[in-house]
Amino acid sequence: MDLYAVLNLAPGASPAKIKAAYHRALLVAHPDKNNASQPTPDIAAIKDAYRVLSSPALCAKADQDQLRCPRPAQVILLADFDEQGADAWTHMCRCSGAYAITGAEMDHGVHLVPCTSCSKVVWVGYELAEEE
Numbered sequence: 274m275d276l277y278a279v280l281n282l283a284p285g286a287s288p289a290k291i292k293a294a295y296h297r298a299l300l301v302a303h304p305d306k307n308n309a310s311q312p313t314p315d316i317a318a319i320k321d322a323y324r325v326l327s328s329p330a331l332c333a334k335a336d337q338d339q340l341r342c343p344r345p346a347q348v349i350l351l352a353d354f355d356e357q358g359a360d361a362w363t364h365m366c367r368c369s370g371a372y373a374i375t376g377a378e379m380d381h382g383v384h385l386v387p388c389t390s391c392s393k394v395v396w397v398g399y400e401l402a403e404e405e
């Protein structure tokens with residue numbers, strides 16, 4: 274079972290691409306819109322693939338189950354990121370791209386961050402600040 278194939282995505286696609294592919298796949302699979310001759314994955318499979326691929330926690334579990342998910346190339350601590358303004362951090366990739374994460378993403382427990390230009394994904398190490 275290849276979750277990326279269900280959404281017609283390349284492995285390691287960014288969260289934005291996964292979301293766009295999910296909406297495209299839903300449109301194509303919709304009975305009212307599906308006038309293509311080739312069979313499409315059913316809507317339940319598409320929703321399931323999106324649910325797993327868009328959730329770092331589920332994705333990590335899927336990885337253990339040998340499903341294909343972004344596999345982080347390395348762990349980089351948030352302390353090694355450069356602060357960009359009040360709520361964003363970036364870390365240079367070995368290519369000319371960068372890994373970027375925002376405070377809002379961290380609030381949602383996002384750890385897997387793709388490079389903006391190559392296919393690498395890193396795991397960002399941080400602990401959520403305790404609310405007082």
Ligand SMILES: [Zn+2]
Pocket residue numbers: 366367368369370371388389390391392393
């Ligand atoms: Zn890169």
